[in-house]
Amino acid sequence: MGEQHGVERTVERTLGHLRALDSEPEPAPDRPLTLEDLYRQHRMRLVRLAILLVDEPATAEDVVQEAFTGLYRNWGKLRDARAAVGYLRTAVVNGSRSVLRRRKTAREYQPPHQADARSAESLAMLSAEHQAVVAALGELPRRQREVLVLRYYGDLSEAEISEATGVSRGTVKSTASRALDALQKILGVG
Known part of the structure; x- marks a missing residue:
């Protein structure tokens, strides 16, 4: 169990580091939040999540664009801005799943895609340990990767992850427990 906590701390440090790099300032609450505000404030973080x-920046951009298009279509049905952010996050997770399903079908049982499509800036800012963790995340099954990314990069609670996935x-x-065990084996920790 102690070894799993070591891997958990490593994943938390890596994805927390990325989250800190991606932090965006909160808007001034002087007027109601608009779709344009949400786009400006959350687009890049959602792209990085995707x-x-x-694992592909162009595909991630498409997924996020589709999420915002869906939000636009449903704008009048939302309760408030917090609901809009949750809607976008869920739409990005579901859109990413759809992309991965289509890839799997198109590749017909080829090995999973390797996680190597990070931006040059974000990859250069990561230590070798962090780079190894990001690469290892790419080797996990889809659901395990989603849960760890939403937990440690998205900084979501179990309830929020449950809602998003x-x-x-x-x-x-x-x-999450199985994912940390798998990462421990991939990283050769313990």
Whole structure:
């Protein structure tokens, strides 16, 4: 169990480092939030989230653009700005899943895509240890990668991850544990 905590701390440091690099200032609450505000404030972070899930910047951009298009179509049905951010996050996760499903079908049982499509700037800012963790995340099954990325990069709670992925909180918890075990083996820790 102690070895898993070591891997968890390593993943948390790596994705927390990326999250800190991606932090965007919060808007001044002097007027109601608009779709344009949401786009300006959250687009890049959502693109980076999608890159961690699909490994291709161009595809990640498309996924996020589709999420914002869906938000635009449903703008009148939202409760508030917090609901809009949750909608976007869920749409990015679901859009990334769709991309991966289509890839799998198109490749017909070829090995999984390797995680190597990070931006030059973000990769250069990572230590060798962080780069190894990001590469290892790319080797995990889709759901395990989603749960760890949403937890440690998205800084979401189990309940928020459950909502974004459409699985129960118990499944989130057990998936995270299995993912950390798998990372421990991939990274050769312990």
